[in-house]
Amino acid sequence: MRIIFYLLVMGVSAVVAFGGSWAIWKLSHRYRLYPKIRERDVHTRPTPRLGGAAIYFAVLIAFAIGSLFPPVGLIFQSNLPQVLGVLGAGLVIVLIGLADDIWDLDWLTKLAGQVITAGILAWQGVQIFQLPLPFGDDDVTLTLSPLMSLGLTIFLIVLVMNAVNFIDGLDGLVAGVAIIASGAFFIYGWVTSSGEAGQTDYFNLAQFITAALIGACVGFLPFNFRRNERHPAKLFMGDGGALGVGMLMATASVLLAGQSTPASTSEAVLTFLPIILPLAVLIVPLADFALAVLRRLRAGKSPFSADRKHLHHRLLDMGHSHTHAVLIFYAWTAVAAGGILLFLVAHWWVGAVVALVGFVVCTIITLAPLSRRKAVETAVQSAPAELAAEADVAAFDPLDAAAAAAENPEPTDAEAARALERLHEKEASS
Template identity: 50%
Template sequence: MRAYLFLMLLAAGTTYLATPLARRFAERSRAMTPVRDRDVHSVPTPRLGGLAMLAGVAVAFVVASRMPFLRDLFTSDNGPWAVLGAAAIVSLLGVADDVWGLDALTKLAGQVLAAGLLAWQGVQLVSLPVGGVTVGSSTFFLVLTVLAVVVAVNAVNFVDGLDGLAAGVTGIGGAAFFVYTYLLTRDASPDDYSNLASLTVAVLVGVCLGFLPHNAHPARIFMGDSGSMLIGLLLASSAIAVTGQVDPAVVSRADLVPAFLPVLLPVAVLMLPLTDLLLAVVRRMLAGQSPFSADRLHLHHRLLDLGHTHRRAVWILYLWTAVVAFGAVSLAFVPLAVALPVWGSALAVTALLTTGPGRLSAARRSGALHVPRR
């Protein structure tokens, strides 16, 4: 645990110190986010924060390769270096998009290239537990791996619409996923619980923590595509790596929930961005628009329309992520009779906090609630 926490802090510190340098580079290269009708920021803002986050990832992985606890991960296979290489590909692709602007097809090709590198070096889905048997061919899982990475990368990009939102949501979800991967590996292999999934997600949480002080409202820099695609890929990589830690051939029906968690938990962690992505694609296609066209109907925009302030909208989305992600993790380690009622109560409270301002505004408009003026 201490090794992972050290790497998390190292990634956070490196990202924090590198972000001002990334901001200056963005200003000189004119990689600035203008103020558009759908945006909530009021002044043009630099958007190359992903470069600082990539620096945090690179430093943490290089140091990890020299640590006795994790050294075997880097010498036994190329998985960790493949993750770092794929992270560099999507982040530099994002830099090109932030500076010059790339079309959607070019970005998709780069994302597929990064996902293909992961799969080629062994970081790929290997099984799905269905009734205690392994389903799917090698080609099927190769395609599924690429699809999972591309979806995660774009889902995080969709949710990056408020100051501190993408970094905070990913950091919270990543923390829940780290707890799961660490406890799972410790139980499965008490003598050596070093693993790629825990390493990757610990570094992911670190870079999010290091970037947040610069990105919290009012943001002095945005992560841009260089950052959102990076953290999406890291989260997908850790989820893909952990699937190899559960053998579906020995899973009984009683253990079906823990067996499915490597597949379901990343979905829970990415619940917010995936929901936003799905709703946006359906909404735009029904309107006869491209799925990649922009609008002001994302979940965070709807919270603002409900009457939430910028900061409160972000904190409510943080809360949703924490409740869903840590609730899903609890299913693996807490009896269902305890976990489900607590999880349900937390979801109900979060829903009330989400809709409260909207009901208050409606009551004021209808005259049902009188608020005296000062």
Template identity: 50%
Template sequence: MIQYVLVTFLTALTTWALSWAVYKIALKYKLYPEIRDRDVHTRPTPRLGGVAMFLGVIAAAIYASINPFLSQTFSDAPGQLIAVLGAAALIVVVGVLDDLIDLDWMIKLAAQFVAAGVIAFSGVQLYSLPIGGITVGSSQMSFVLTTFTLVLIMNAVNFIDGLDGLVAGVGLIANGAFFIYGYLLVRSMGQTSFFNLPLLLSAILVGICAGFLFLNWHPARMFMGDAGALLIGLLMATSAVAITGQIDPSALGVGQGTASVGRTQLIGAFIPIILPVAILVVPLLDFVLAVFRRTVAGTSPFTADRKHLHHRLLDMGHSHLQAVLVFYAWTAVISASCLIAFVVTPSWIAVVFLVVGVIICLLWTFAPRLNRWRARSIAVREARAAGETVVPEPFRAPRRPKAPAETPSDAPTPDLPAAKDTPA
């Protein structure tokens, strides 16, 4: 555990330093795109945070290679780790080009499939589902299923990247939970080779998210861009597949009455596949809604719009920071519920925690509407008490004003206070 915590700390520190360096270079050479209609910021801001995050991953991999404990990852699965780094490099290059010159969505999608295919070809695949030992089928089916899973998660994470600190914070919480889950499996099942890669990737992910969050917290000095969001999605998906697709439920004692984690057969069999989905439930929900919405409208599923969940929270009346914290809360509640179900007896404790957490999150999510409804009800009662005639009006959420059509041509300098974001 200490070694993984150390690599997380060093990765965070390196990413933080590299983020400042990339930020200064981006300002000096004006490497930032024009503001789009769907953006919520009003002044040009560099989008090269993904470059710093990728360099942080490389630095962490170099440190791991010379660390006697972490170097097991290189000896156990050298081809897999190299494939992951190569795929990440491709994703970052394409993401940076898209952030600077706005690539066609088909080019980006093709690059994502190539990157996912490289990882699947290296051996990181969904060979089986941890539900009664169900096998995926042929090697070709495993390759296809893994590739599509990686691409799906990459896009799901990228879709929620619309507010300062949103993806970095969600990634920090989700990967922290996933690392704890993987570490508990190691303690329960014994050290096995296929755990080294996902644990190392999870530790690195927590580090790059924490390090970049310092510059990405609202109001953000720099965005991670598509390069950073796709990088986080790729590494999250890879670590999840590396564990989920290779777990044998019998190793957990499931069905044998000896389960030390996952105290019941149901929990023990399903938690390895529930947790990876659970920590990504918010990005996946946004992705599914976006694809459905755009398909019904007759447009491409990858056509950008301003109807994502974080945009709806802003339109509902949440401030920028409140909308981000709502996402954090949902991710934390769902991830923590799965971990509690995994290690605590009896299992109903996790259910109670989940129900209470969901109720609190729902009240927080819809608090602006509830407050407006209460204020309107009070106003109606007071008017009626005064003998006034009240004509009920249909409820409409207030629309947030659009940003000015013209924006300053120069980015904020480091000496000036960071620009405050206003909705697009």
């Protein structure tokens, strides 16, 4: 029965996000509320970046409507400080993000705002108070000191916010990853609160947050997803949206982990999963974040300075189309989430095998353009020069002078495929 209430929360959030995104899109174009295209951007036309306001408003309305449902209202009665903390912190980070989207704030100001946001959450009781250690025959739980709890919570929330913000470079990327990741958190909370090792309260704040966030991202995604080159995203979530989404994901993760004492060693293993789950689900953005920080520090730059060397940029440079690159991120996220969640309902080796097979498939798909482009290069190099010139494929030979003079030395996967097709047609007709 409780799934109906969560679905209602998702539905309300989705409808409000869709309507809010449409209104912001219209108003942004009417009053030209969009920035100039930056060098690192992959879009080619000015696009409004205030979608984060619609996402936050949708979550806010979902909280307001949800509080009217008697069963769900128990969440607000027993966790009112945390609810107010989530909404207050969300407002702060969205306002900071919107200010950055409009005026381009410096990195230190943004970082200070993120720490304040995490501090508000911790002040209102959203903290990791203890860590289950599933080792040995006896139950072992590490209880953190107040200072350690505060420091760890702020660090993790700021880390996830930045990791999510760092991958916000392709249409629909953050919204889709957030839907998959939040869905994994929701399923985890559902399973652990329904089984023998679960919680006694069927309605909890962590699941409510994930339900509201899933609905908000679903409602926003139609305006943010790129169908093709002729129909790119109409609206970006901007830093206000990416940081806000990251904050809500981090909050749900903290609420799921570190706040309940496991009753048995087997339950400790399940309770430990919320710590592993966000790391697994966010493995790509966290890896991108770590690589970006190391790359910029080695270059003597601020770790928060912008560049065009993120993982999604590299996928585009490898030859993936915009949509394919986004779907690859979705696939990696889904495989990581699915593999971890299988530990809840099956033997550990089942999750390990599924995750391993999924990672292998994702790796093959990710690297596929390299093999196709290599095949084109080999075919062009082995073809007679006159035939390559007639097929207009000389630019695909990196050893040819035409390649150095070409305006696009890094052809896309589709361009490489068309070049190989032209070459085969010329070979067949000659």
